[in-house]
Amino acid sequence: MTVPATSDPADTRTAEPDGWLGWLTTTDHKRIGLLTLATSVVLLFLMGILALIMRGQLAQPGEDLIDAHTYNQVFTIHGSGMIYLVMTPFAIGLGVYLVPLQVGAPALATPRTTLLGYWLYVLGALSMLCGFAIPSGAARSGWFSYPPLADSDYSPGAGPDLWVIGVAMSAIGILLMAWAVLWTVLRKRAIGMTMLRLPVFSWSMVVTCLMVLGAFPSLLAALVLLALGRGDPAIFDSNVWNIGYQHLFWFYGHPVVYVMFFPYLAAVAEVLAVFCGRRFFGYKATVLSLLVFAALSMSVWGHHMFTTGQASNDYYSLTSILLTVPAGAEYFGMLGTLVGGRIVFRTPMLFALAFIPQFLIGGLTGIMTGTPVIDYHVTDSYFIVAHFHYTLFAGSAFGLFAAVYYWFPKVTGVMLDERLGKIHFWLLVVGANLTFLPMFGLGYKGMPRRVNTYSSVDGFGLLNLLASCGAAVLAAGMIVFAVNILRSLLRRRRGGLAPMPDNPWNAHTLEWATSSPPPPENFTPDRPLPPITSNAPLLDLPMAQKEAEGANPGKTAQPGEPAGPAERSGL
Amino acid sequence: MNQRHIFGTVFWLESAIAGGVFVVIAIILLVSLVRRRARVGLVASQRQDNRKLEISYAVVLAAFAAFLVSYTAWQNHRETGANASTAPAGHASSSAQGSGAPSKPVTVNVTAFQWCWQFGYPQAPGSLKVSDNCQGGKVPTLVVPTGREIRIHLTSKDVIHSMWVPALRYKMDAFPDHVNSFTIKIDKAGRWVGRCAEFCGERHSKMHFWLKAVPPDEYKHWVQQHAAHAGGAQA
Numbered sequence: 193m194t195v196p197a198t199s200d201p202a203d204t205r206t207a208e209p210d211g212w213l214g215w216l217t218t219t220d221h222k223r224i225g226l227l228t229l230a231t232s233v234v235l236l237f238l239m240g241i242l243a244l245i246m247r248g249q250l251a252q253p254g255e256d257l258i259d260a261h262t263y264n265q266v267f268t269i270h271g272s273g274m275i276y277l278v279m280t281p282f283a284i285g286l287g288v289y290l291v292p293l294q295v296g297a298p299a300l301a302t303p304r305t306t307l308l309g310y311w312l313y314v315l316g317a318l319s320m321l322c323g324f325a326i327p328s329g330a331a332r333s334g335w336f337s338y339p340p341l342a343d344s345d346y347s348p349g350a351g352p353d354l355w356v357i358g359v360a361m362s363a364i365g366i367l368l369m370a371w372a373v374l375w376t377v378l379r380k381r382a383i384g385m386t387m388l389r390l391p392v393f394s395w396s397m398v399v400t401c402l403m404v405l406g407a408f409p410s411l412l413a414a415l416v417l418l419a420l421g422r423g424d425p426a427i428f429d430s431n432v433w434n435i436g437y438q439h440l441f442w443f444y445g446h447p448v449v450y451v452m453f454f455p456y457l458a459a460v461a462e463v464l465a466v467f468c469g470r471r472f473f474g475y476k477a478t479v480l481s482l483l484v485f486a487a488l489s490m491s492v493w494g495h496h497m498f499t500t501g502q503a504s505n506d507y508y509s510l511t512s513i514l515l516t517v518p519a520g521a522e523y524f525g526m527l528g529t530l531v532g533g534r535i536v537f538r539t540p541m542l543f544a545l546a547f548i549p550q551f552l553i554g555g556l557t558g559i560m561t562g563t564p565v566i567d568y569h570v571t572d573s574y575f576i577v578a579h580f581h582y583t584l585f586a587g588s589a590f591g592l593f594a595a596v597y598y599w600f601p602k603v604t605g606v607m608l609d610e611r612l613g614k615i616h617f618w619l620l621v622v623g624a625n626l627t628f629l630p631m632f633g634l635g636y637k638g639m640p641r642r643v644n645t646y647s648s649v650d651g652f653g654l655l656n657l658l659a660s661c662g663a664a665v666l667a668a669g670m671i672v673f674a675v676n677i678l679r680s681l682l683r684r685r686r687g688g689l690a691p692m693p694d695n696p697w698n699a700h701t702l703e704w705a706t707s708s709p710p711p712p713e714n715f716t717p718d719r720p721l722p723p724i725t726s727n728a729p730l731l732d733l734p735m736a737q738k739e740a741e742g743a744n745p746g747k748t749a750q751p752g753e754p755a756g757p758a759e760r761s762g763l
Numbered sequence: 764m765n766q767r768h769i770f771g772t773v774f775w776l777e778s779a780i781a782g783g784v785f786v787v788i789a790i791i792l793l794v795s796l797v798r799r800r801a802r803v804g805l806v807a808s809q810r811q812d813n814r815k816l817e818i819s820y821a822v823v824l825a826a827f828a829a830f831l832v833s834y835t836a837w838q839n840h841r842e843t844g845a846n847a848s849t850a851p852a853g854h855a856s857s858s859a860q861g862s863g864a865p866s867k868p869v870t871v872n873v874t875a876f877q878w879c880w881q882f883g884y885p886q887a888p889g890s891l892k893v894s895d896n897c898q899g900g901k902v903p904t905l906v907v908p909t910g911r912e913i914r915i916h917l918t919s920k921d922v923i924h925s926m927w928v929p930a931l932r933y934k935m936d937a938f939p940d941h942v943n944s945f946t947i948k949i950d951k952a953g954r955w956v957g958r959c960a961e962f963c964g965e966r967h968s969k970m971h972f973w974l975k976a977v978p979p980d981e982y983k984h985w986v987q988q989h990a991a992h993a994g995g996a997q998a
């Protein structure tokens with residue numbers, strides 16, 4: 193990538209080799225972060241294509257677009273890919289990029305291990321996807337690959353081996369990156385940046401990384417067990433190891449749900465605050481609730497196992513339903529921010545706003561599935577598929593898009609197109625609800641998950657057709673998104689875009705105090721750190737200094753509003 | 764259909780609560796979107812928090828969560844309480860609705876395998892077993908009497924499966940090397956589809972069975988007829 197002509201001369205001071213090599217061996221957290229983000233967005237598109245194949249196969253009863261063997265690979269890699277290779281790495285990648293900037297640090301605490309983490313993640317992804325290239329096919333026992341089904345007796349071939357290796361490598365990669373982000377917050381904060389002045393997003397990363405460190409080793413243990421079972425399947429003749437695997441897996445599996453939630457929730461919180469032109473309401477309560485949430489999240493894993501008949505219903509139901517308290521506190525903060533806000537409807541804000549009711553549907557149905565007598569019916573049905581797509585897609589992925597639209601100018605120095613962004617947004621809202629709302633009905637009526645087809649007498653045809661139409665709308669929306677990104681990047685390369693103010697949204701946190709994109713050392717003598725007096729330092733600056741920091745001159749009173757061409761020349 | 768009744772009560776309650784919460788939040792959201800839309804003269808509040816409101820809100824939430832947990836756990840125990848009723852019978856619930864004196868539960872051993880089901884009736888002469896291969900629409904039927912408790916012992920021959928009868932609103936996993944037991948009771952005659960709910964490989968989507976409830980007399984007749992085939996394998 194070339195250095196844009198308009199950016200800060202500091203960019204050229206980089207000691208790293210130019211071109212590709214420079215990127216691949218970089219220790220600059222912004223480059224590692226960007227690589228991680230870009231890789232996971234590419235994988236998001238790939239996994240989305242797999243989802244479209246499934247929705248094609250399920251659109252009508254008794255279809256034969258792909259056979260069962262292929263369908264099973266497709267849903268397994270879609271689910272595994274979305275979780276291990278998209279939503280988790282994107283969340284951590286955001287942290288790698290943003291946390292040093294937000295805490296006023298020049299670099300990550302452990303840049304080399306972070307780079308190693310990125311490479312492990314990439315190799316893991318390649319390993320998992322390679323399965324499609326071998327004759328016996330990719331892994332096909334689902335994203336949680338329970339033994340004995342996943343052992344070498346019942347799932348022979350190299351595909352599942354590649355899956356185990358791939359998941360393990362990417363998990364280790366994420367662990368290393370999470371460690372770096374956590375250590376950066378703990379040890380590399382700028383003077384004045386106390387823990388209670390961390391932006392909400394950085395706090396969410398602290399909590400997320402703690403969960404990663406607590407939970408991912410359990411995934412690795414589960415994978416080791418599975419690997420042993422692929423060597424000697426006889427160990428899974430014994431129930432102890434089968435149920436033991438489930439405990440190990442879900443001890444990781446539930447916290448990771450919040451690893452794929454908190455960073456997106458916090459991105460939404462930051463966007464809400466900025467486009468409401470005020471501080472996030474209830475900052476301390478939100479930080480506290482994140483900590484409580486994370487602690488509780490380590491104790492709820494058994495709610496995935498009510499129907500095993502081998503987990504304590506009362507205990508896991510208690511801890512699961514208690515999660516409503518911290519979750520409710522977070523909603524309180526978001527709504528409180530809006531109630532007193534001065535709301536500007538830009539694309540990042542639209543995604544953040546839609547996150548609120550859509551994630552809520554996922555959360556409320558989560559209370560239901562945390563109730564054993566309801567879970568008995570709905571678990572392992574399409575009801576669950578609907579539930580977790582509301583949390584992960586209609587929730588977290590909307591947070592992801594809010595983050596992309598919001599930080600894209602920070603990272604690249606150019607804005608994304610508003611009009612295309614709004615089209616993308618509306619297609620996604622319509623598509624997501626059209627796809628996933630009917631699935632609640634399907635599950636309630638008795639459609640199990642992970643079926644490659646169903647019969648016309650089952651009465652599942654109409655709702656499945658609606659869901660598949662929704663998927664087509666989603667696909668259209670994602671094409672618009674891709675066009676928007678590529679168009680902005682191409683325009684940047686060609687030049688000729690009017691220069692953008694460094695802080696186009698009048699945002700509040702430190703990453704916006706430096707140039708966009710930031711110089712390699714983040715803050716330089718001519719773009720120094722401003723004084724850090726609260727969790728929204730740029731809001732505390734006197735008006736004159738705000739202008740000097742590059743906020744829209746003359747428009748500081750109207751946060752988030754577009755900088756017209758006239759103002760742009762003020763730089 | 765104990766499970767179905769309990770599911771119905773709790774699901775209805777939680778859906779109503781969820782609906783209420785959703786509506787309240789949606790209204791707050793919409794009202795603030797309309798009223799707080801940026802315009803000249805509107806300034807954002809600079810209030811950072813509201814300690815009192817936050818604490819009372821958290822207390823209300825916690826009380827609500829406590830209610831929900833204990834209420835649903837109580838319902839869950841009602842369900843499993845009935846499950847444990849291999850113990851000396853005569854408890855109020857079964858005699859209240861039953862036709863006459865509560866009788867000993869009918870035991871069925873259910874074995875799941877890739878990719879179909881086997882139903883064993885250890886109390887029938889010649890330990891009657893019913894199975895099929897779930898291919899070409901040939902699925903086995905689990906025949907049970909109405910109005911009596913049916914004690915199911917569920918296991919698997921190979922991988923994990925899950926026995927789900929959507930009409931009963933209940934499922935339970937079938938593990939190899941482990942037996943899960945539960946009790947169902949069916950009030951009226953009829954036939955319902957059952958499915959495998961835990962992914963178990965290539966033909967998972969075809970792993971169906973029928974659950975058929977018939978009046979006790981007819982059931983007795985059915986058992987005698989099939990047991991005559993000396994452990995016959997057809998239904």
Ligand code: HEM
Pocket residue numbers: 240243244246247267268270271272274275279333334335336577581584585589627640641642643662663666
């Ligand atoms: C961020 C986005 C998404 C995430 C994180 C995600 C995650 C998952 C996961 C974890 C599974 C379960 C796989 C398994 O059972 O092993 C799954 C299944 C599935 N997803 Fe997604 N998904 C996403 C987006 C989508 C989209 C956009 C669609 C539809 C267009 C979709 C359609 C499906 C379908 C049809 C299944 C298969 C259900 C089944 O056969 O049981 N997903 N997804």
Ligand SMILES: [Cu+2]
Pocket residue numbers: 445446449492493495496
């Ligand atoms: Cu969970």
Ligand SMILES: [Cu+2]
Pocket residue numbers: 924925959960961962963964967968970
């Ligand atoms: Cu199955």
